[in-house]
Amino acid sequence: xxxxxxxxxxxxxxSGWLLLATxxxxxxxxxxxxxxxxxxxxxxGVRVVLAQDGAADLNIAELRWTExxxxxxxxHCAEFLLSSARMTxxxxxxxAAPDLSFEFGYNFSSQRLKLQVSAADDERLQVNADFxxxxxxxxxxxxxxxxxxxxxxxxxxxPSLVQGVLNGTLRLQGDGxxxxxxxxxxxxxxxxxADASGLxxxxxxxxxxxxxxxxxxxxxxxxxxxxxxxGELFWQPLYLRGGxxxxxxxxxxxxxxxxxxxxxxxxxxxxxxxxxLWDANKSVLLEGTLRGNxxxxxxxFADFARPxxxxxxxxxxxxxxxxxxxxxxxxxxxxxxxxxxxxxxxTDGQKRFMLRGVNAVIPWHAxxxxxxxxxxxxxxxxxxxxxxxxxxxxxxxxxxxxxxxILPVFDGKLAxxxxxxxxxxxxxxxxxxxxxxxxxxxxxxxALNWPEMHGAFSGMIPKVSFRDKTxxxxxxxxxxxxxxTVVVNRIELFDPFGRMPRLSGNLDxxxxxxxxxTRTFSFGNIQGRIDLSVNGLELVNxxxxxxxAKLASSxxxxxxxxxxxxxxxxxxxxxxxxxxxxxRSYMRIFDNFGYSRIGLSCVLRxxxxxxxxxxxxxxxxxxxxxxxxxxAINVLGYNHRVGWQELLTRLRRVLQDNMQAVVK
Numbered sequence: 001x002x003x004x005x006x007x008x009x010x011x012x013x014x015s016g017w018l019l020l021a022t023x024x025x026x027x028x029x030x031x032x033x034x035x036x037x038x039x040x041x042x043x044x045g046v047r048v049v050l051a052q053d054g055a056a057d058l059n060i061a062e063l064r065w066t067e068x069x070x071x072x073x074x075x076h077c078a079e080f081l082l083s084s085a086r087m088t089x090x091x092x093x094x095x096a097a098p099d100l101s102f103e104f105g106y107n108f109s110s111q112r113l114k115l116q117v118s119a120a121d122d123e124r125l126q127v128n129a130d131f132x133x134x135x136x137x138x139x140x141x142x143x144x145x146x147x148x149x150x151x152x153x154x155x156x157x158x159p160s161l162v163q164g165v166l167n168g169t170l171r172l173q174g175d176g177x178x179x180x181x182x183x184x185x186x187x188x189x190x191x192x193x194a195d196a197s198g199l200x201x202x203x204x205x206x207x208x209x210x211x212x213x214x215x216x217x218x219x220x221x222x223x224x225x226x227x228x229x230x231g232e233l234f235w236q237p238l239y240l241r242g243g244x245x246x247x248x249x250x251x252x253x254x255x256x257x258x259x260x261x262x263x264x265x266x267x268x269x270x271x272x273x274x275x276x277l278w279d280a281n282k283s284v285l286l287e288g289t290l291r292g293n294x295x296x297x298x299x300x301f302a303d304f305a306r307p308x309x310x311x312x313x314x315x316x317x318x319x320x321x322x323x324x325x326x327x328x329x330x331x332x333x334x335x336x337x338x339x340x341x342x343x344x345x346x347t348d349g350q351k352r353f354m355l356r357g358v359n360a361v362i363p364w365h366a367x368x369x370x371x372x373x374x375x376x377x378x379x380x381x382x383x384x385x386x387x388x389x390x391x392x393x394x395x396x397x398x399x400x401x402x403x404x405x406i407l408p409v410f411d412g413k414l415a416x417x418x419x420x421x422x423x424x425x426x427x428x429x430x431x432x433x434x435x436x437x438x439x440x441x442x443x444x445x446x447a448l449n450w451p452e453m454h455g456a457f458s459g460m461i462p463k464v465s466f467r468d469k470t471x472x473x474x475x476x477x478x479x480x481x482x483x484x485t486v487v488v489n490r491i492e493l494f495d496p497f498g499r500m501p502r503l504s505g506n507l508d509x510x511x512x513x514x515x516x517x518t519r520t521f522s523f524g525n526i527q528g529r530i531d532l533s534v535n536g537l538e539l540v541n542x543x544x545x546x547x548x549a550k551l552a553s554s555x556x557x558x559x560x561x562x563x564x565x566x567x568x569x570x571x572x573x574x575x576x577x578x579x580x581x582x583x584r585s586y587m588r589i590f591d592n593f594g595y596s597r598i599g600l601s602c603v604l605r606x607x608x609x610x611x612x613x614x615x616x617x618x619x620x621x622x623x624x625x626x627x628x629x630x631x632a633i634n635v636l637g638y639n640h641r642v643g644w645q646e647l648l649t650r651l652r653r654v655l656q657d658n659m660q661a662v663v664k
Contacts, residue, residue, distance in 0.1 A: 127139070220251060340360065491505035504536075
């Protein structure tokens with residue numbers, strides 16, 4: 001069946017009526033028309049019924065507009081007039097939109113069309129078209145047009161408009177191939193849309209849109225301006241609010257969208273200039289650039305950077321200050337990115353870190369070596385204050401390195417050597433070694449809100465590496481604290497920045513000064529030396545789930561004395577019934593006692609701690625402090641199995657100095 005231009009449809013109606021030469025009021029006339037096609041429009045199975053009362057019904061089996069398809073379309077005209085000069089329809093109704101009424105008139109000689117569609121709430125669409133001249137012209141006036149009606153005209157992949165009002169004008173020009181020029185001036189109010197996936201949505205959008213487009217062959221040249229005044233937009237993972245203005249120009253050939261120049265004015269941010277080449281068929285960005293100077297970092301980072309950092313260390317952070325950005329994207333990848341920060345501040349929402357007075361110039365290139373300079377005035381890292389410092393970092397592609405990075409910490413410094421960061425297979429990995437010069441334990445404990453400690457803290461850090469979400473220490477960490485040594489080895493930390501980090505390792509403390517240690521925690525005074533080993537330590541989300549711990553007096557000759565208060569607190573840890581081998585009267589007489597050995601162990605499994613001491617008696621009682629000297633005292637424990645939370649509760653009570661021990 002041959003196809004005909006759409007305008008010949010009207011001629012077909014007229015010809016059929018003239019050939020029949022029968023008055024319309026005398027009978028019902030049915031006309032069947034072959035398929036009708038035009039640019040972006042096709043109709044199949046067109047059938048027109050002219051009734052003798054002057055009404056008419058138009059039925060279309062299938063109507064296509066761009067990617068949209070409607071089936072069984074029915075239009076009714078209560079008054080239909082067809083003559084050799086014109087065709088008119090009054091009080092028209094469309095089954096698909098029963099709340100709309102329309103009227104149209106078409107003059108065959110002048111080839112002019114007038115169409116008016118109206119509904120409640122003063123909603124109106126008016127079309128005036130002239131098809132005689134070339135290029136043909138059509139003017140469309142929108143008044144209070146409901147945005148939801150446009151949903152049927154949009155491609156299926158687009159989000160559906162669910163509400164909103166449009167006002168403005170649309171001017172079209174065209175030829176036999178379709179529309180060749182378009183000009184739109186629209187005001188948008190209370191616009192909302194959403195898609196089935198829930199990944200793209202908006203509500204209460206308000207603003208103005210101006211668009212001009214001209215077609216040459218298959219290519220459209222366009223330019224436009226958008227003033228987004230209000231409303232909210234969610235476009236996974238971005239959530240944006242109104243306050244943006246955009247001017248842009250470019251080309252569109254049906255497959256690729258070229259933005260040759262765009263200028264965006266972002267509220268509380270500043271001006272950004274960008275270009276882009278987008279492959280619509282593959283939904284990928286092929287090329288792009290982005291430049292901006294003296295930008296406000298707070299909203300720029302919150303709106304456009306943080307949403308992409310959901311699983312990273314910066315997911316809950318804030319960045320303030322001013323900065324510049326220059327981004328270049330080609331061949332499907334970022335080729336260069338230069339970032340400059342001025343008097344910036346980076347703060348973690350979980351209070352793990354803070355950097356203030358940050359100044360940096362980071363000129364990164366994918367295939368060239370460059371040097372980044374970073375400095376800051378002060379900071380905090382996991383509660384520890386950091387002093388002013390400056391770093392130089394070498395960069396090439398996805399490899400970053402620094403010979404030495406110095407972090408001033410309290411009255412000492414952490415020196416990081418041979419730092420190396422790289423990305424392999426889409427995963428980041430890094431490594432370094434270092435040393436910590438002596439840091440005042442008093443300053444450290446005050447800053448971390450710990451009981452006040454005395455002495456100094458220092459140590460050596462062997463090779464530390466991070467790969468496959470796991471942090472490992474190759475060798476042993478060596479520290480000096482409480483005038484003794486601390487060795488930590490076999491350390492593995494999985495997903496340290498995730499929601500459920502897991503830590504495993506061993507801890508070995510030797511010859512800690514009990515005088516310094518007990519004074520620190522208001523435990524009562526104990527003089528002597530102590531060793532502590534913790535093997536098979538496992539923590540999940542920083543909470544212990546398994547370990548074998550043993551505390552025992554260090555070998556050697558040294559003064560061994562324990563105060564009455566320390567006896568009471570150790571007895572409390574042994575559980576109800578914990579006792580000293582002296583009468584209450586002796587406890588009232590003496591403030592200090594001698595001992596020969598101290599020992600306490602805990603094997604934690606399934607949230608239960610199996611406890612033991614220096615020696616057992618075979619009756620379920622174990623010795624925590626074995627007496628020696630004059631006067632001597634024994635402290636006993638009576639509960640071998642204690643719930644871990646119960647043991648922590650006892651320890652908290654002891655440290656709060658509000659537990660009264662039972663002594664006999």
